[in-house]
Amino acid sequence: MGATHETFSGKVLFLDRDDINTDEIIPAKYLTEITKTALKPYLLEDLKLEGFDPARDISDTQVIVTRSNFGCGSSREHAPWALEVNGINLVIAQDFSRIFRQNMYNCGMMAVELSAEQIEQLFSRFSQGPCTLRTDLAAMTFTFSSTGRESLTLPFSISGFDRTLVEAGGWVEFADSSY
Amino acid sequence: MGKTSAQKIFAAHLIDTQGEDISILSLDRVFCHEITTPIAINDLIERGKDRVFDADKIKAVIDHVTPAKDSKTAEQGKIMRDWARRQGIRDFFDIGENGVCHALFPEKGFVRPGFTVIMGDSHTCTHGAFCAFAAGVGTTDLEVGILKGVCSFKTPETLKITVSGTLRKGVYAKDVILAIIARLGVNGATNRVIEFTGEVIDSFSMEERMTLCNMAIEAGGTSGICYPDMTTVDYLWEFIKDDYTDKEAALADYIRWKADDDAQYADTVTIDVSDLVPVSTFGYKPDQVRPIDEFDSTPVDQVYIGSCTNGRIEDLRAAAAVLKGGKIADGVRGVLSPATPDVYRQAMKEGLIEIFMDAGFCITNPTCGACLGMSNGVLASGEVCASTTNRNFNGRMGKGGMVHLMSPASAAATALTGVLTSAPQDKGE
Ligand code: SF4
Numbered sequence: 001m002g003a004t005h006e007t008f009s010g011k012v013l014f015l016d017r018d019d020i021n022t023d024e025i026i027p028a029k030y031l032t033e034i035t036k037t038a039l040k041p042y043l044l045e046d047l048k049l050e051g052f053d054p055a056r057d058i059s060d061t062q063v064i065v066t067r068s069n070f071g072c073g074s075s076r077e078h079a080p081w082a083l084e085v086n087g088i089n090l091v092i093a094q095d096f097s098r099i100f101r102q103n104m105y106n107c108g109m110m111a112v113e114l115s116a117e118q119i120e121q122l123f124s125r126f127s128q129g130p131c132t133l134r135t136d137l138a139a140m141t142f143t144f145s146s147t148g149r150e151s152l153t154l155p156f157s158i159s160g161f162d163r164t165l166v167e168a169g170g171w172v173e174f175a176d177s178s179y
Numbered sequence: 180m181g182k183t184s185a186q187k188i189f190a191a192h193l194i195d196t197q198g199e200d201i202s203i204l205s206l207d208r209v210f211c212h213e214i215t216t217p218i219a220i221n222d223l224i225e226r227g228k229d230r231v232f233d234a235d236k237i238k239a240v241i242d243h244v245t246p247a248k249d250s251k252t253a254e255q256g257k258i259m260r261d262w263a264r265r266q267g268i269r270d271f272f273d274i275g276e277n278g279v280c281h282a283l284f285p286e287k288g289f290v291r292p293g294f295t296v297i298m299g300d301s302h303t304c305t306h307g308a309f310c311a312f313a314a315g316v317g318t319t320d321l322e323v324g325i326l327k328g329v330c331s332f333k334t335p336e337t338l339k340i341t342v343s344g345t346l347r348k349g350v351y352a353k354d355v356i357l358a359i360i361a362r363l364g365v366n367g368a369t370n371r372v373i374e375f376t377g378e379v380i381d382s383f384s385m386e387e388r389m390t391l392c393n394m395a396i397e398a399g400g401t402s403g404i405c406y407p408d409m410t411t412v413d414y415l416w417e418f419i420k421d422d423y424t425d426k427e428a429a430l431a432d433y434i435r436w437k438a439d440d441d442a443q444y445a446d447t448v449t450i451d452v453s454d455l456v457p458v459s460t461f462g463y464k465p466d467q468v469r470p471i472d473e474f475d476s477t478p479v480d481q482v483y484i485g486s487c488t489n490g491r492i493e494d495l496r497a498a499a500a501v502l503k504g505g506k507i508a509d510g511v512r513g514v515l516s517p518a519t520p521d522v523y524r525q526a527m528k529e530g531l532i533e534i535f536m537d538a539g540f541c542i543t544n545p546t547c548g549a550c551l552g553m554s555n556g557v558l559a560s561g562e563v564c565a566s567t568t569n570r571n572f573n574g575r576m577g578k579g580g581m582v583h584l585m586s587p588a589s590a591a592a593t594a595l596t597g598v599l600t601s602a603p604q605d606k607g608e
Contacts, residue, residue, distance in 0.1 A: 019365055019464060023572040028551045031214050032244070032251040034221065034258075046574045048463065069366040072399060073572060075301040076215065077317035098333070098370050098401060099301065099315055106319035161197035161331070171331070175323040176228060179194070179203070 009134045010062020010090075012144070014127035017049050020066060021073035022100065024048065026082040028074070039082040063133045064091045065122055071100025071111075080104050090135065092142070092156075094119045105162045106171040112142075112156050125149055181439025183337040184404045185372040188312040188436065192295050200334045207294040207311075209324040211239040212280050215299030217258035219322040231266045232328035238289050239263050240272040242280050243547040248554045278519030278545035281305040281487035285389065286519055288418030292407040292433040297324050302487050302569065304395040307403040308388035309411060310436045312372070314401050335401050336445035337438075338368050341377040344453030349604035351497065352387035353489055353567070353586035355379065356394045357458050359450060361468035369399035371445060374438060379452055380405055385414040386493045393488045394569050397465040407433035457601040459565070459585040463573040471589055471601040480562040481512045482594040483576070484587050485543075486550045489567035490518030492525050494587040498567075499531040501591035501603060502538040508597030513540035514556040516548055538594065552576045565593040 024047045026039055033039055044054045064070075064083070070093040071079060080103050083091070089109045094116050096104075104111040114122075122144060131146040140158075145151035158166075168174040182190070195203035209232075216239065223229050231237055239259060247253035256273075263271035272283060281302050290296060290306045296313035297303065299321040306313035316330060324330050340359060360367075373395045380388065383405075392403030405411075412419075412429045423429040456470045484490070484498050495517060507513045515535050517523035523545060526532050532542060548555030550568040552575055558564055560579025567590050571582040585593070588602030 021572050023570075023574055027574050027578070029553065029578075031551075032249075032255060032553075034217055034251070034254065046578070048573055069369070069399070072365055073301065073570070075299060075303075075315035075317055077218075077299075077319060080317075095366075095369070097366075097399060099317055102331075102333075103317035103319065106317060159198050159201070161201045164197070171319050172222070172226065172228070172322050172326070175327050175329060175331075179327050179329050 006138050007134065007136045009132055011060050012063045012065055012126070012131040012133050013057060013061040014123060015049060015052070015064060015066040016123060016127065017066065018068040019072055020047065020070050022071060022076055022079045023073055025071065025079040026076070031076060031078060036081040036085050039078060040085045043082045043086050058086060062087055062089065064088060065119070066091065066093045067119060068094040070096050072097040075099045077103045077107070080107050080109055084109060105165045108166050108170045110158065110166065112158060114154065114156065118154055121152070125152065180443060181441035183372070183438045183442045183444065184310055184374060184406065184436055185312055185335055185337055185402070186442070188293055188295060189334065191293065194329060197331065201331050202334050203329055203331050204295050206297060206324055206328045206330055207236060208289060208296040209237045209321070209328070210280060210284055210296065210298035210303065211237060211259070212243055212298070212300060213241045213255045213259045214243045215318055215321060217255045219299065219318045219325060220258055220262045223322055223326060228326055231268070231325050234267040234269070236328065237268050237325065238270040238284055239268055240277050240280050240283055242277055242283070243551065244553050245277055245544070245546050246274060276520055278522070279487045279490060279547055281389070281393065282491055282518035282522065285309070285385070286521055288415055291415065292411065293436040297321065297330050301396045302393055304400060304402045305389050305393040305487060307392040307395065308385060308405050310404055310407040310433070312402050312404070315396065333370060335370055335372045337374055338371045339374045339376065339444045339447040341447070341449045342375065342379040342452055343377045343449060344379065344451040346379065346452055346455065347604060349457055349588060349602040350452070350455050351586040351588060352383060352390040354455055354458050355452055356391045357460065357465070357468045357584065358452065358455055360394060360398045360466050362448070362450065363398040363466070365397065365399060365464050365466045367398045368395065371400055372402045372404055373398070373400045374404045376406060381408065384493060385410060386491045389491070390488055394465070397569060406437040457586060457589045459583045459589065459599060460571045461583065463571055465569070465571055465584065471585065471599050474599045476598040478563065478598050479511060479565045479593055481514065481556060481558065481564040482590050483514050483549050483556055483564055483566040483568065484590050485516030485518060486547065486568040487518065488569040489587050490516060490522065492522050494567065495522065495526045495531050496529070498587040498591035499534040501588050502594065503534050505538055505595045507539040507594045511594060511597045513538065513594050514543060514549060515540045516543045516555065517545055519545050549576055565590045565599060
């Protein structure tokens with residue numbers, strides 16, 4: 001639940017594809033695991049994306065930037081967990097599947113939507129070299145930087161309820177005390 | 180202003196709102212299976228919250244891998260069994276009476292028009308066939324459902340799909356939903372409830388409506404919904420006959436969940452299916468659909484008939500009608516998994532199991548099995564399967580395997596020829 005800090009910085013992984021589904025994020029055969037940490041080595045193992053090598057590209061990543069409909073497919077919360085145990089608590093995309101997005105906030109993680117133009121801008125300016133992102137939750141801004149490129153600050157918004165969940169440490173604690 | 184079915188169900192179950200568009204709803208049913216529930220149970224225990232909101236509204240089954248195939252799946256089953264006993268959950272289905280959740284629970288009469296249903300499973304949308312609001316959720320939502328009987332939803336928009344025309348012979352509900360997904364795209368109904376209506380839906384049996392609603396999620400839909408009518412009442416009658424004087428009274432009660440004529444929709448789509456031919460998916464996304472006759476004799480290694488999409492009795496009848504007297508082509512493996520024990524029993528009574536066996540099929544017990552690549556027919560890398568399931572994602576039925584989704588009749592026809600083949604257009608309904 002690393003998204004609860006007011007500001008945090010991390011390395012960005014760009015995944016240049018629409019419709020990355022939950023089977024690609026964590027294949028179904030690992031659903032028999034009953035601990036989250038057991039999922040760690042298998043994140044994005046079956047991702048169909050040219051030039052992507054999970055062993056090389058995932059280490060040290062804290063943020064994923066991707067295109068449209070990220071997390072479509074199954075309801076499995078193993079998908080956000082597989083991200084979480086790899087230290088990735090923030091995914092930025094043009095849009096998300098409903099269940100995946102909800103699961104992220106329910107776990108106290110963040111799934112943030114930016115416009116197609118903004119996502120395109122991020123890909124064209126930052127996806128080639130190493131890129132880091134500074135997130136300021138109080139100011140609600142992302143600042144992307146990469147050596148040799150002009151940095152870019154973008155405002156973002158999340159709903160009040162999503163923020164409540166991030167701050168409460170998730171939906172179980174919030175619901176049990178509220179209903 | 181009129182309301183859609185989902186809006187009516189939301190209004191009747193609303194207990195709180197969060198911000199502008201989040202509704203907290205009370206739940207009539209929380210369904211559980213052994214893949215997503217054990218982690219929820221373990222987490223509740225860790226939080227010191229090992230409780231349930233209402234043991235009678237929780238229904239549980241071991242269905243994905245049963246009998247257990249290894250120590251890990253045995254452990255998942257044990258966690259479910261111990262929990263069901265500890266919490267007094269009477270409707271818990273284990274070996275001998277278990278079957279695929281979305282086929283089993285409707286068969287037991289657990290879903291009624293106007294209900295709110297959640298489960299830690301994306302194909303929970305199947306139950307919308309009964310005019311319920313039924314949605315797949317993640318483990319945390321499931322935990323809260325088990326603990327408090329509530330769930331939060333973004334207030335969904337409704338997409339109305341009117342299916343008109345007459346289906347040709349050899350074309351089934353599966354072909355209709357694949358055609359709809361192809362039209363909408365895998366993202367076309369995200370955050371939306373899909374209401375299916377029109378003369379074709381009116382003529383569908385409950386089984387066909389379930390096949391249709393089952394795949395609403397493949398277009399991103401939160402729930403599929405069919406309106407309640409006499410078909411719904413007939414299906415439920417044995418479970419509700421003590422509650423109503425007659426079927427008309429039941430229908431009069433259920434019809435209030437039907438969308439109003441002046442309801443507001445985010446979008447409406449009309450699809451005429453009169454020219455629809457048997458279709459199959461290609462590639463790794465369920466919206467990649469084309470007529471089976473347009474595939475260049477694509478050979479298959481396996482044919483799989485089963486799952487919550489197409490493992491019901493009507494599906495077995497349609498496949499058996501094609502297989503009758505025939506033999507599976509050389510080099511092709513046939514696997515049939517009746518979705519529930521009742522389906523299995525009925526298929527035996529009707530002589531369908533014998534037809535499958537004579538054709539060379541292996542019959543497995545009711546389970547999800549190969550549908551999600553866990554057991555009973557996992558593919559080797561490079562192998563191809565004609566399947567009646569609902570997902571053709573890369574690796575779904577085994578790493579490196581390719582799945583072509585189609586109707587049971589087309590899958591049976593494919594078994595006989597060994598290459599992707601349309602359901603015969605002169606047999607069947
Ligand atoms: S049959 Fe397949 S899609 Fe249906 S519940 Fe089982 S695993 Fe999921």
